Amino acid sequence: NGKVKSTGNTTLSGAAVxxxxxxxxxxxxxxxxxxxxxxxxxxxxxxxAGGATTTDIQAKFDxxxxxxxxxxxxxxxxxxxxSNAVSxxxxxxxxxxxxxxxxxxxxxxxxxxxxxxxxxxxxxxTSGSAKVSVNGGNxxxxxxxxxxxxxxxxxxxxxxxxxxxxxxxxxxxxxGSLNGKVKSTGNATLSGAAAxxxxxxxxxxxxxxxxxxx
Numbered sequence: 171n172g173k174v175k176s177t178g179n180t181t182l183s184g185a186a187v188x189x190x191x192x193x194x195x196x197x198x199x200x201x202x203x204x205x206x207x208x209x210x211x212x213x214x215x216x217x218x219a220g221g222a223t224t225t226d227i228q229a230k231f232d233x234x235x236x237x238x239x240x241x242x243x244x245x246x247x248x249x250x251x252x253s254n255a256v257s258x259x260x261x262x263x264x265x266x267x268x269x270x271x272x273x274x275x276x277x278x279x280x281x282x283x284x285x286x287x288x289x290x291x292x293x294x295x296t297s298g299s300a301k302v303s304v305n306g307g308n309x310x311x312x313x314x315x316x317x318x319x320x321x322x323x324x325x326x327x328x329x330x331x332x333x334x335x336x337x338x339x340x341x342x343x344x345x346g347s348l349n350g351k352v353k354s355t356g357n358a359t360l361s362g363a364a365a366x367x368x369x370x371x372x373x374x375x376x377x378x379x380x381x382x383x384x
Contacts, residue, residue: 171214176200180272182229183207190214190235198225205229209250212237218244237262239282244294246271249289258282259299266291278302278318286326293318304328304346311336311350314316321352325364328352329371340378348372359382 171189180198181189184303188327190212199220205227212233217240218225231250239262249269252277258264260281267288269277274292274375278284278300286307293302294312300321302309311334320340321328324348330350341354345364353375360366360383 175202177220179203180225181205182210187211188229190216205231205248205334218242237264239280240374252276255279256284256298256300258284269284293336307349310334320356322355323348328333335373341376348374354378354381360384 171193173195176195178200180203180347182199185208187209192213194214197217197219199243201223203283206229209230212235214235217238218235219240220374224245226245227248229248231246233252233279234254235306236255237252238282239258242264243263245265247268249271251272251274251354253274256276256278258280262282263285266354270290272292273296276296280300281305283301285303285305287305288307288308290310292307292312293316295314296316301320301323301344302318305324305325308326309328311330313332313334318334318338321338323346324344325346326346335351337353337355341358342364343360344362347367349370349371351373356378356379358376358378358381
């Protein structure tokens, strides 16, 4: 429940649950940070800093506080859920891989990128302007309308369940499949040699002023 900044390598391991309390703040700015073992719960502030390095959270990670990727790559590979503020700074990346993850009632912001490279990532009632890139994973919109900044679909799939859908400020589609309901309110670009498939359950609405399909 205090404020701690690790400037060197950080290892969180062991089966016990680790909790950042509501008054706690943990900043990792070292070059090699690995979190394994028991669940990690963030009720306060968790910040990935430290330049072009990767922090890999291999444990289940649940965040009801604020989650910030300020530099480099913050990788969530152990599953879990974020349900508050998520911020990705310019040049930084929040990456979801390996195990299913959920953003529910989360405000997604920043000029960086949320990249989905594997497993299924569910967005439920999210809001904000963050860019979300699907690069091998499955993005699922669940139950309600979610809003995003740019949606970039390179490979993998976009789906929906129980009536979920998304309004996005822009669309960059170079490959992969759309089997969910997406409305692009800004510029949309479909390009590249890879096949792009709107499946039998897919619905794409382009309502921006400049849409290019090449």
